[in-house]
Amino acid sequence: MKDYLLKAITKDGLFRAYAINATNTVAEAQKRHQTTNASSSALGRTIVASLMLSASILEAGQSMTIRIYGKGPVGLILVDANANGDVKGFVQNPQVELPTNDANEVDVGKAVGKDGFMQVIKNLSSDRQPYTSNVHLASGQIGDDFTYYLKQSEQIPSALDVSVLVNANDTIGAAGGYLIQKMPGATDKQVAKVEQRIKKAPKITQLLSEDDQPEKVIDYVFGRENLNYLQKMPVQFKCSCSKKNFGRDIAGLNPKQIKTMIDQDHGASVVCSFCGNRYKYSEDDLKDLLVLSENRIKKNNR
Ligand SMILES: [Zn+2]
Missing domain, CATH: 3.90.1280.10 (HSP33 redox switch-like)
Structure with a gap:
């Protein structure tokens, strides 16, 4: 199946939601850089999250560079993404390996470290200077760090989760995630309800390991009948070098x-x-x- 990113909005207009399946995209990055489990997970999560962040805050033709440096063993992670679903990136130390837990995931926070920063450089148009902002890392787990960035720098309260499953032979089993954002007008009560539904929703890791779709999470949180799906956009690993x-x-x-x-x-x-x-x-x-x-x-x- 081709990789895609889905954009949706609740019918009352109070929440936006994104779901992404980026398994082939992360697999391409893994192959190109010959990454092993911890490096694959850290780079893969950053790729998945960057695609969602780009889709949510950039307009057509705009792009961004995301740098994550937490002083952990993987070193610097650098990803470039644009609003059209193209992404490319690398990790400074591609061959970091760590033990996996029962869910077949490595401790990405340990691989990335959290004593450092996330930097986002937005290229909004060719006649404007790039716009740069920095935040401290929240946990180095990537999902938390993007959530923190959205809150601190973009003032958008969000819930973002990403997951990458790495097979024992280092190939990518699955990669995906979701992003839910509060729009102006949503009350505290409505937000609390969504938060509760997120807690009970199927885990991304579980969905992906069962070869299921990441949009199941947002369908569960809001109810399929309360969502308008706006767009299904292909996403891919793409480098414009020559x-x-x-x-x-x-x-x-x-x-x-x-x-x-x-x-x-x-x-x-x-x-x-x-x-x-x-x-x-x-x-x-x-x-x-x-x-x-x-x-x-x-x-x-x-
Ligand atoms: Zn290239």
């Missing part, structure tokens, strides 16, 4: 550095941190880039 783009980076270097690549290394290769794709530059490629670099310097000196 040989041309990295070539531009090389041309941005000092001509001396490019000459060294030509004379000593007889070529260069660049690996994209986000997707792991490798691009090779021959001596001839580099000579073309050297001309660009020299022209740039000349122009600047004029």
Whole structure:
């Protein structure tokens, strides 16, 4: 089945809800970065949560970068997502392994650590500076951290849960989650009722391990008949890197550095941190880039 993100609103307009199945997306990240269980869970949860966050606060054409650093063994987690359902990301230490519990999950909080921050950089339009905000990590479990961010930085009271199941052979069994947000006008009593229903709802881990759909949670919380499903959007792992783009980076270097690549290394290769794709530059490629670099310097000196 293809990965998707569902957007819904309650018929009274007081709550918004999102559910996501991102199993293939997280599996693609796992394959590209060869991550093992703790790193897969930490990166996978961040990917799932970032897709929901983007869908809930960005508009078409906008994107965001999320950095999570909690001083735990996985190190920095960096994810880029946009409002169209595209996501890419990596984790600094891809091969961290931790024991799993009965639900077949690792302690992600331990893997990420919580002595650190979550940073969100929103690219809202090409003619505006990116908007950056930082919050402390709540628990390093990722779901809690995104919930805390939404409350602190976006002033949107939310409940967000994400889960990634990793098989014994390190492949991804399932990945998904949900996000519920209070809209203006919802009373404390209505919020309390929703909170109670969330507590009793089927667990994401359980749904995913039974190969069931994450939207079951929001159907349970509000009742299917009280929800309007607005949109089903495909989500996917997608990196926009190219040989041309990295070539531009090389041309941005000092001509001396490019000459060294030509004379000593007889070529260069660049690996994209986000997707792991490798691009090779021959001596001839580099000579073309050297001309660009020299022209740039000349122009600047004029
Ligand atoms: Zn890439």
